[in-house]
Amino acid sequence: MKVLIVTESCFGNTSRVADAVAAGLRSAGAEVTVVEAAAEPALDGVDLLLVGAPTHNMGLPGPASRRQAATKGASPASTGVAEWLDRLPTGFGGRAATFDTVTGTGFFSGSAAKAIQKRLRRHGVAVVARQSFVVTSTEGPLADGELDRAELWAAGLA
Numbered sequence: 301m302k303v304l305i306v307t308e309s310c311f312g313n314t315s316r317v318a319d320a321v322a323a324g325l326r327s328a329g330a331e332v333t334v335v336e337a338a339a340e341p342a343l344d345g346v347d348l349l350l351v352g353a354p355t356h357n358m359g360l361p362g363p364a365s366r367r368q369a370a371t372k373g374a375s376p377a378s379t380g381v382a383e384w385l386d387r388l389p390t391g392f393g394g395r396a397a398t399f400d401t402v403t404g405t406g407f408f409s410g411s412a413a414k415a416i417q418k419r420l421r422r423h424g425v426a427v428v429a430r431q432s433f434v435v436t437s438t439e440g441p442l443a444d445g446e447l448d449r450a451e452l453w454a455a456g457l458a
């Protein structure tokens with residue numbers, strides 16, 4: 301099974317989750333590529349697509365929120381998951397799953413993964429799973445055990 305993980309990260313936490321997700325999928329025998337959304341990856345030959353981003357202002361990062369992150373010491377790419385999804389071609393026939401990082405798990409935290417799910421569905425892509433992983437503050441680090449949880453979650457997806 302060919303898996304593509306498309307991600308975006310300002311402080312590195314979502315990238316670390318993406319790497320743990322990749323490890324989980326590889327442990328289950330999948331062939332996995334992790335790539336930043338800004339590199340504009342194509343979906344040719346992909347069976348399972350995973351898309352992950354940090355939660356900004358209850359949804360996906362955009363130009364303004366990336367600038368805000370940069371004022372706190374982040375080095376975000378100029379574009380990310382939202383822009384990549386806007387240009388997603390229709391007709392992807394594989395399955396998809398989404399993930400994000402959040403500072404809290406309550407209703408008011410919002411979820412980038414939920415926003416990604418909505419946009420994928422608009423493109424006709426079936427989203428089979430969604431998961432959030434907690435960071436202890438805006439800059440991180442991830443809460444204890446979250447990387448292990450990401451790896452286990454991904455192994456289950458394969």
Ligand SMILES: Cc1cc2nc3c(=O)[nH]c(=O)nc-3n(C[C@H](O)[C@H](O)[C@H](O)COP(=O)(O)O)c2cc1C
Pocket residue numbers: 308309310311312313314315353354355356357358359365366368369401402403404408409410435437438439440
């Ligand atoms: C501008 C901005 C807005 C944010 N808004 C939210 C939010 O609405 N909900 C939340 O749980 N975390 C929010 N956060 C915290 C991010 O989720 C956190 O920085 C991110 O998960 C870290 O991941 P990264 O290292 O991959 O950037 C925000 C962070 C920034 C910089």
